[in-house]
Amino acid sequence: MRNSFPLFQSHLDLAHSYWSKIVQIGDLVIDATCGNGHDTLKLCQLALSNDKGKVYAIDIQKQAIESATHYLANHLSFALQTRVEFQERCHSTFPDVIGPASVKLIVYNLGYLPGGNKDQTTQRHTSLQSLHHAQKLLQPGGMISITCYPGHVEGAREQEVILSYASRLSPQEWSCCHHTWLNRSLAPSLLLIQKTINAYAHLKSDKL
Ligand SMILES: C[S@@+](CC[C@H](N)C(=O)[O-])C[C@H]1O[C@@H](n2cnc3c(N)ncnc32)[C@H](O)[C@@H]1O
Numbered sequence: 575m576r577n578s579f580p581l582f583q584s585h586l587d588l589a590h591s592y593w594s595k596i597v598q599i600g601d602l603v604i605d606a607t608c609g610n611g612h613d614t615l616k617l618c619q620l621a622l623s624n625d626k627g628k629v630y631a632i633d634i635q636k637q638a639i640e641s642a643t644h645y646l647a648n649h650l651s652f653a654l655q656t657r658v659e660f661q662e663r664c665h666s667t668f669p670d671v672i673g674p675a676s677v678k679l680i681v682y683n684l685g686y687l688p689g690g691n692k693d694q695t696t697q698r699h700t701s702l703q704s705l706h707h708a709q710k711l712l713q714p715g716g717m718i719s720i721t722c723y724p725g726h727v728e729g730a731r732e733q734e735v736i737l738s739y740a741s742r743l744s745p746q747e748w749s750c751c752h753h754t755w756l757n758r759s760l761a762p763s764l765l766l767i768q769k770t771i772n773a774y775a776h777l778k779s780d781k782l
Contacts, residue, residue, distance in 0.1 A: 585762040588753060589719050590616050592766060593679055596717055600626035601678035604711075606665040606704060607696060608633045609687050611642030614658070615649050617681065624653040630669065632661045635694055638687050666703040668711060677711045684732060685723040698732040702739060709748075709769070718767040725760035733763065740765060746772050 582588040597603060597620040605614045608631035621627040633639050639662045646655055661669060665682075682704070686695040708718050720736060723729035740750040749768040755761040 585721055585753075585755075585764050586613075589613075589681075589721055589764050592717070592719065592764075593617070593681070594620060596715065597621050597679050599623045602628045602630075602672070602676055603679045604630045604632065604668070604672070604677055604681065604708075606632050606680055606682045606708070607684065608642045608660070609638050609683060610689075611645035613681055613683055614642055615646060617679070618646065618650055618654055618658060621678070622654045622657045624651075627657055629658045630661060630672070631658055632663060632665050632668075633687075634662070634664050635687060635690065636662055637690060641687075664700055666700040666707070668704075668707055672711055674710050675713045677708075678713060678716045680708045680712065680716075680718045682718070682720040684721060685726070685729055692726075695726070695728050696732060697728065698735045701732055702735060705736070705739065705767075709767075712769045714769055714771050716769050718765075720765040720767070722763050722765060724763065736765065740767055743767070746770065 593616065597617070599621065601621045603617045603621045605617055608614045611631070614629060614631045617629050621629055631642055633642065639660050643660060646658060682701070684696040684701060686692045705718065712718065722733035722736065724733045737752060743750055747770055749770055751766045752763060754763040
């Protein structure tokens, strides 16, 4: 009775299925909120081989970086682990070595660390700053994936400002799509922001 199961059990299944459509071995990808490392592991499986691909895993909390490092050590070969760079920092800026138009996918799983301090949640101002920088780093066809959590107060405000921002992006340069579960109150939602190929022509003419 395969049809009795939903195609997507959770917002994470949905997000991962979109990531797999665009990320290939050898790509450069960023997890901008690595937390306990579950999303980072998925990105590593999609982007890394022993000699190709790079994953940046960013989190503002030392506890998260340690937890994600431990999680990857248990699930990835040593060769693949060496292709992951952890950065304990706020994602409002990215490492300078990451060049413009070079990244295939940038992932945000907003909110707080599961099992951690709920006050250390992502904040709408820094999330918007980060998004602004992330847009410049994406290569044409590259995508930003944002999981929002409207079930808590800051999460609801954050979703509102991020959706408002995305809905005002030029349709010639950006393809923005928002998934919500209509029959699950306050469930997480998924926003996808993809840079179109047209954006490339625009960026080239601006001599990026
Ligand atoms: C929902 S958790 C991420 C879960 C993670 N993707 C996983 O698979 O386990 C959100 C994370 O965002 C981090 N965070 C909060 N504010 C941040 C900021 N300004 N910059 C970077 N990370 C931040 C938190 O420390 C927390 O670990």
